[in-house]
Amino acid sequence: MAQLLAAEPSGVAGAVARAMERSAPGSGASWYGGDHADFRGGVFLREVIGVQVVIQEGAAAGPEAMAGLPPRPGGFTGRDRETADLLRALDPAGTRPAASAVLVASVSGLGGIGKTALAVETAHLARERGWFPGGILFIDLHGYDREPVTADRSLRALLHALGTPPERMPTTTDERAALYRSTLAVRARERGGVLVLADNASSADQVRPLVPGDSRHRVLVTSRDRLPQLGARLLPLDELGxxxxxxxxxxxxxxxxxxxxxxxxxxxxxxxxxxxxxxxxxxxxxxxxxxxxxxxxxxxxxxxxxxxxxxxxxxxxxxxxxxxxAFELSYRRLPPEQARLLRLLALAPGPEVSDEVVAALVGAGRPPVRDQHALARAHLVETGRTRGWWRLHDLVRVFGAGMAARAEGDAARARVLRHYLERARAADAHLKPHSEAAEETGPFRGRAEALAWFDAERAGL
Structure with a gap:
């Protein structure tokens, strides 16, 4: 060693010597403080050649596609409150502890209401704030197309974007989900949180396999349906002001x-x-x-x-x-009973319709409550000014009326007119002094109830 140093005091030999001085024999420390293994102190039975496979920290196994976020929507305007709410839900430094962090935020609303535009704009804002250094994954689940993207296909696409080569792609959905969560967990440790933007989901089943196990990640979902089954922060969108x-x-x-x-x-x-x-x-x-x-x-x-x-x-x-x-994509997914209810609600008189008028429209003794709430979850029907009242967006009303057959519409209108006539006569009997018919009016217990009914149904009448 002395001869090497004399010949080349500042070259390779000198570097080797200085590195050896930094590491006492048997310490287990690396000679170079880098990617070389220390074999000193080992017991070998014969001549040995040491080989070490080095994988640099953070290196991917294949090409990645972690910047697939679509461009910012041109002409985006408004939505200040909704954007702020969404950013609070996505904030990695939120006030909640990691164990209770809300990993999923779901933006829902009528087709054409601007869900994707809001989600993409918010994702760009989050990136500008330095959130999600691990990258942003975007996937369109095509939930309302004739063939929605299955969990198996979406996991394959996301794993490919994360750099998983085809030969390492698991064959079953469960195995892909496990590898997806594991890959994201490693990424969280090495690079930081990832935002997964799952656009156009039609069910919670499409989204569940995409939810990471690490609380540093977030999932942002857009859907025409409310998805309360996800345990997500729900953000419904209304029309613009x-x-x-x-x-x-x-x-x-x-x-x-x-x-x-x-x-x-x-x-x-x-x-x-x-x-x-x-x-x-x-x-x-x-x-x-x-x-x-x-x-x-x-x-x-x-x-x-x-x-x-x-x-x-x-x-x-x-x-x-x-x-x-846009509306047809939602309509064709409805079961026949809900599709019929939407068509008939579009024919209702007045800007809002009460439960009793809904019952008359469908020709039943009571309103189809489950179907009404199903349409509300799909954002095709909205709750009215008070509980038990319903309204349709103006353009949904135009769409629904256009889908109704002439005979179906005529029969529904006749039922509503008959209902209004019977109720109006019963209410009117309470307004006439000393009317003998008042005791037989049934629905109303007195003058106040009769007047309240006339006032509530005025627009429809």
């Missing part, structure tokens, strides 16, 4: 042409356009696209077309997107 809808129209037109001021030049007519679109983001974007495709078309002309149309949905189609097609 008046100002938000107006801003979306204006912003969408100015993206196509920064000098297009048609919305701002006629705010009253633009508000009317937003109303005819039901403040539904998809419908608003389609309306903006129709205007952008025809720069000389006044907003008032499109408003007139929508207002005078026999079926408004025929006009809310820009060739690539269609409100009717």
């Amino acid at each position: 008046t100002e938000e809808a107006y801003e979306l129209l204006d912003r969408a037109l100015r993206i196509a042409d920064p000098h297009d001021g048609r919305v701002g030049d006629d705010p009253g007519t633009s508000d009317r356009l937003a109303s005819l679109c039901g403040h539904l983001p998809l419908a608003l974007q389609i309306a903006a696209a129709l205007l952008a495709a025809d720069p000389g078309k006044p907003v008032s002309e499109l408003v007139a077309e929508l207002a005078e149309a026999h079926d408004r949905l025929d006009h809310l189609d820009d060739g690539a997107r269609s409100v009717r097609a």
